[in-house]
Amino acid sequence: MPSVDRQQDLADAAEEELARACELGWRDLSQVTPWGDTYEGFTPAGRSAQFERNYLWVDQPKGDVCVEVVVYQPQAYERGVRLTRVIPRRDSTKTEMMGDQE
Numbered sequence: 001m002p003s004v005d006r007q008q009d010l011a012d013a014a015e016e017e018l019a020r021a022c023e024l025g026w027r028d029l030s031q032v033t034p035w036g037d038t039y040e041g042f043t044p045a046g047r048s049a050q051f052e053r054n055y056l057w058v059d060q061p062k063g064d065v066c067v068e069v070v071v072y073q074p075q076a077y078e079r080g081v082r083l084t085r086v087i088p089r090r091d092s093t094k095t096e097m098m099g100d101q102e
């Protein structure tokens with residue numbers, strides 16, 4: 001059985017989750033912000049993990065939306081992968097991506 005890079009597996013899962021979390025444009029996201037959820041799912045390598053998704057206002061209500069995703073093993077939240085993307089109010093076709101692998 002091939003060895004799995006556990007941190008890369010979490011990073012891959014976080015990238016997939018962030019892409020799904022950002023499928024809605026600003027107009028639709030603004031209707032559910034602020035909102036967050038956590039659920040159990042599976043990484044690309046088939047490992048069980050927690051997936052946390054949050055939609056937050058960046059500076060003020062009805063402004064830019066920050067989409068935050070954290071994927072982690074339940075016993076090691078601090079070693080999870082956190083990615084964020086800002087969906088601007090003015091130009092919903094542009095996004096800014098920031099990543100922080102903890």
